[in-house]
Amino acid sequence: MVGLTTLQARYTGVSPKDSEEFSSASRSVKPGLIASGIVSAWTWAATLLQSSAVAYRYGISGPWWYAAGATVQVLLFAQLAAKLKLNAPYAHTWLEIVAARWGTTAHLIFMVFGLATNLIVSSMLVLGGSATVTSLTGMSTIAACFLIPLGVAIYVVVGGMRSTLLCDYTHTTVLFAIILTFVFTVYATSDYIGSISRMHYLLSEVSQISPVAGNAGGSYLTLRSQNGLIFGVINLIGNFATVFQDQAYWQRAIASRPSTTVKAYLIGGLAWFAIPFAFSTTLGLAAVAFSAVPAANSLSQDPLSSSFVPMLAPLSQDAISEGLPASLAAATLLGKSGAAALLVVLFLAVTSATSAELIAVSSILTYDVYVRYINPKATEQQILRMSHAGVVIFALVMGIAGVIFYYIGVSMGWLYTFMGVILGSAVCPIALCITWKKANKVGCISGALVGFAAGIIAWLVTTSTLNQKVINVTTSGGNYEMLAGNLASIGVGAIISTAISLIWPDDYDFSSTRAINGRSAAISKNVNDELEESEDEKKVPDVTVSSVSNEAQIDPELDPVGLNKAFKFAARASIILTLVLLILIPLPLFGAQTVYSVTGFSVWVIVGIMWTFMSAFAVVLYPLWESRAAIGLISRGMIKDIFSPGSGKFVAPSSIKEPGE
Numbered sequence: 010m011v012g013l014t015t016l017q018a019r020y021t022g023v024s025p026k027d028s029e030e031f032s033s034a035s036r037s038v039k040p041g042l043i044a045s046g047i048v049s050a051w052t053w054a055a056t057l058l059q060s061s062a063v064a065y066r067y068g069i070s071g072p073w074w075y076a077a078g079a080t081v082q083v084l085l086f087a088q089l090a091a092k093l094k095l096n097a098p099y100a101h102t103w104l105e106i107v108a109a110r111w112g113t114t115a116h117l118i119f120m121v122f123g124l125a126t127n128l129i130v131s132s133m134l135v136l137g138g139s140a141t142v143t144s145l146t147g148m149s150t151i152a153a154c155f156l157i158p159l160g161v162a163i164y165v166v167v168g169g170m171r172s173t174l175l176c177d178y179t180h181t182t183v184l185f186a187i188i189l190t191f192v193f194t195v196y197a198t199s200d201y202i203g204s205i206s207r208m209h210y211l212l213s214e215v216s217q218i219s220p221v222a223g224n225a226g227g228s229y230l231t232l233r234s235q236n237g238l239i240f241g242v243i244n245l246i247g248n249f250a251t252v253f254q255d256q257a258y259w260q261r262a263i264a265s266r267p268s269t270t271v272k273a274y275l276i277g278g279l280a281w282f283a284i285p286f287a288f289s290t291t292l293g294l295a296a297v298a299f300s301a302v303p304a305a306n307s308l309s310q311d312p313l314s315s316s317f318v319p320m321l322a323p324l325s326q327d328a329i330s331e332g333l334p335a336s337l338a339a340a341t342l343l344g345k346s347g348a349a350a351l352l353v354v355l356f357l358a359v360t361s362a363t364s365a366e367l368i369a370v371s372s373i374l375t376y377d378v379y380v381r382y383i384n385p386k387a388t389e390q391q392i393l394r395m396s397h398a399g400v401v402i403f404a405l406v407m408g409i410a411g412v413i414f415y416y417i418g419v420s421m422g423w424l425y426t427f428m429g430v431i432l433g434s435a436v437c438p439i440a441l442c443i444t445w446k447k448a449n450k451v452g453c454i455s456g457a458l459v460g461f462a463a464g465i466i467a468w469l470v471t472t473s474t475l476n477q478k479v480i481n482v483t484t485s486g487g488n489y490e491m492l493a494g495n496l497a498s499i500g501v502g503a504i505i506s507t508a509i510s511l512i513w514p515d516d517y518d519f520s521s522t523r524a525i526n527g528r529s530a531a532i533s534k535n536v537n538d539e540l541e542e543s544e545d546e547k548k549v550p551d552v553t554v555s556s557v558s559n560e561a562q563i564d565p566e567l568d569p570v571g572l573n574k575a576f577k578f579a580a581r582a583s584i585i586l587t588l589v590l591l592i593l594i595p596l597p598l599f600g601a602q603t604v605y606s607v608t609g610f611s612v613w614v615i616v617g618i619m620w621t622f623m624s625a626f627a628v629v630l631y632p633l634w635e636s637r638a639a640i641g642l643i644s645r646g647m648i649k650d651i652f653s654p655g656s657g658k659f660v661a662p663s664s665i666k667e668p669g670e
Contacts, residue, residue: 010164014172020646021639022659023171028392031169032101032372034264040273041632042174043265047083047277048628049177050257050365052184052284052358053130054137055425058332060285062422064293065324065334067237068212068221068229069605069613070595071293074241076286077590081245082252083278084583089253090262090270091576092444097522098267098567101376103259107442108381109521111450118454120377122435124370126254128410129428131158131366131403135411137421138359140331145340145348154411161363162404165371166397170264173364178632180357185625187354188288192618194342195291201302201320201342202295205611211298218301219323225602229297230610232598239488240426245591246495247429249436256369257362267566271579276631279586280624287621288335290614292342292351296321296334299341330422330486363407371399423486430468430494434460434502441506446517452509456502464498 018024025031038046056079063071097106104123108116139153164172195202202208212229220227223235252258265273299321321341324334339347375395380387387395414424438453469480471493476484484490605613633640642659649657 010172010176011167013175014164014168016643016647017171017175020643020657020659022661025167025169025171026393028375028389028396030171031393031396032368032375033260034169034171034174036264037266038171038174038264039266039632039635040269040276041628041635042178043261043270043273044277044280045181045628045632046174046177046261046365047258047274048281048284048624049181049184049358049361050261051079051083051252051277051281051362052181053134053362054141054332054355054359055133055421056285057288057355057358058137058141058335059422059425060289061293061296061335061338062329062332063237063240064289065296065329066221067234067240068224068231068297069290069294069610070224070232070234070237070599071240072286072289072617073232073595074237075244075289076282076284077595078241078244079248079285080278080282081583081587081590082248083258083274083281084586086252086258086262087271087274087278087579087583088576089440089443090265090274091572091579093259093262094267094270094567095569095572095576096443096519097525099526100522101263101526102256102372103439103443104256104373104377105525106522107439108377109525110442110517110519111454115450115454116377116381118457119435119439120373122432122439122457123254123256123373126251126428126432127256127366127370127373127403128406129424129432130251130255130257131363131407132410132414133421133424133428134359134362134366135407136414136419136424137332138355139411139415140421141333141336141355142352144331144333144336145352150415151412154415155408157359158363158367158404158407161360162367162400165364165367165400169396170260170368173361173368174261174264176364177361178628180361182629183357184284184354185621185629187350188284188291189621189625190350191339191342191347192287192291192621195295196614196618199342202298205614206607208294208298208614209605209607209610211301212294214301215297226604228604229294230605231603232595233602233604234599236488238599239492241595243426243429243488243491243495246433246499247426249499250429250432253436253439254432255366256373257365260365260369260372267572268575271575271582275579275582275586276627280627282590283617283621283624287617290617292335292338295342296324296338299338327420330420332421366407367400367403370403371396374399374402418482423482426486426488426491427494430464430491430498431461433495433499434458434464436499437503438506441510445510446519447510447514448506448517449510449513449515452513453506455509456504456506459505460498460500460502463501464494467497468494 014025023030023035027035029035060072060075063075065071067074093100093103093106097109100106100109104116104120107119135154135157138157139150142148142153143150164176168175196205196208197203202211209230216226216228216230221229221234224237225231225233262270262274300319300323302320304320321337324337328334336348336351339351341347343350375392379395380392384391435457438448438457441448441453468485468490472480472485472487472490475487475489603609646657646659
């Protein structure tokens with residue numbers, strides 16, 4: 010990554026020595042690379058390990074609820090991304106918008122929610138990554154907790170946001186290659202499974218030996234799974250918090266070109282769906298199937314026989330919560346090379362998501378703490394130095410947090426279901442702040458705080474009631490306990506903030522948010538006028554503002570009418586896709602209580618494989634195509650340097666003197 014950053018600086022003239030370039034890639038990144046970055050940032054260790062764990066627990070419903078329950082947030086975030094470009098085109102963080110609209114108190118309260126989100130996500134990354142590294146290699150967990158963020162911090166400090174996106178791209182490419190390798194091994198070439206019909210037979214056998222509680226017929230081959238559905242709701246709520254409150258997703262919206270932001274989020278969301286779905290339908294179900302495959306020393310071939318010895322013995326609840334079904338299935342399937350492939354995939358998933366978290370927290374510490382409260386007149390150089398320091402500080406915090414959770418005995422699975430309990434209450438207030446002019450400051454702050462309290466109370470009371478007043482890490486991690494906390498948190502937060510805003514509506518014109526970072530308020534006035542004219546007269550407005558100074562000249566891509574259209578498109582597309590993924594497909598299948606035949610299961614698997622290929626085209630090949638000019642520029646520069654050293658270096662057109670000057 011350090012090498013790529015050097016090449017880019019030499020041959021394209023894009024250098025991370027400027028603070029805007031470092032934190033937001035000069036707001037010029039094309040949609041394919043942003044989509045690839047979204048896929049990569051949203052692929053945590055948990056994406057691969059937890060999705061396989063829920064497939065192991067609940068059968069085929071697990072992969073669907075995991076993938077659908079975490080895709081819709083990215084699709085819905087497209088609306089916020091469009092509003093961000095319209096209402097605060099020059100903001101560096103979502104907290105700057107909160108500060109400009111609601112002042113210091115709201116800024117500090119929501120900063121606590123924002124940083125808590127980053128800390129929990131980072132702890133999950135480090136915990137999941139280190140647990141798997143330890144199980145596959147025997148390396149010290151404590152060492153892994155510190156070495157994972159340390160390695161990533163180096164290239165983030167050197168290259169900033171753009172190197173993070175380039176790194177995301179390379180990671181996504183390798184990730185798809187290895188996922189497809191596992192898919193074809195399990196469903197085509199493996200001696201133990203090797204076909205969809207054989208997988209169906211083995212899963213049916215295991216359903217008879219150890220039926221799944223709450224599933225239709227105890228089968229792994231049905232979407233009628235009570236616990237799967239409960240997990241789906243917890244997953245849905247918890248992930249709203251980690252997308253809407255995580256600066257990493259806002260950062261990608263900020264770095265994106267305004268005209269293509271919505272497109273990037275819709276492509277990224279749909280492409281990401283295939284990763285947990287295909288991965289867990291492969292390795293999660295393979296881990297189940299291996300308990301019906303006889304080991305070499307088995308005296309009987311019949312799984313129901315007492316002398317039968319399976320290749321993979323049933324796992325304990327702790328092992329499942331640590332995300333071990335995937336690593337054990339990979340190692341059983343392909344031996345050492347399977348373990349190595351999974352280790353590479355996890356390392357890439359953890360490092361790319363870690364780099365997103367590091368640059369996100371660095372931006373918050375720089376712009377929302379340092380520039381806002383410590384040194385408002387900071388120079389370009391001071392801001393850049395603080396950005397670098399922020400990356401290093403948070404890398405250390407990540408390592409320490411991972412070690413603390415490891416010693417407490419909190420696993421990645423527990424944290425994953427718990428995050429919505431403490432973070433969910435701020436989701437609705439933040440979305441309202443960015444998108445709705447009537448959002449009331451007091452209503453949204455009280456919604457976040459009361460919702461937080463309600464979530465904690467509901468979680469603890471449910472834990473106490475269902476477990477004879479015993480509250481510990483084990484009892485508090487149950488499905489119903491976490492469901493109660495998650496629902497109370499997001500529900501109370503949403504109801505209070507919306508109700509108070511409807512009773513005492515604000516009437517905000519977003520002029521102070523459009524003026525963030527020294528841009529003239531004239532831009533804001535112009536945007537409001539343009540929108541009103543286009544609403545009244547339905548005419549296409551003239552975007553240039555001759556009366557405004559050069560600094561405040563509107564970027565043609567910030568055409569308010571165009572951005573408003575993009576928002577409406579994002580709203581329609583994301584809501585329709587959400588309904589399809591969460592209601593129209595799974596609920597009729599849940600209600601039908603169907604246990605899939607070989608044909609039904611074959612369709613399920615083949616659709617997953619096709620979706621994976623389409624996703625790979627969208628986030629691996631499409632970014633190459635749209636960046637063909639830059640790739641050509643770098644290639645030409647390198648060839649020139651080979652034949653005539655020093656002649657390939659990029660020279661900005663403005664610095665070339667015309668004849669006679």
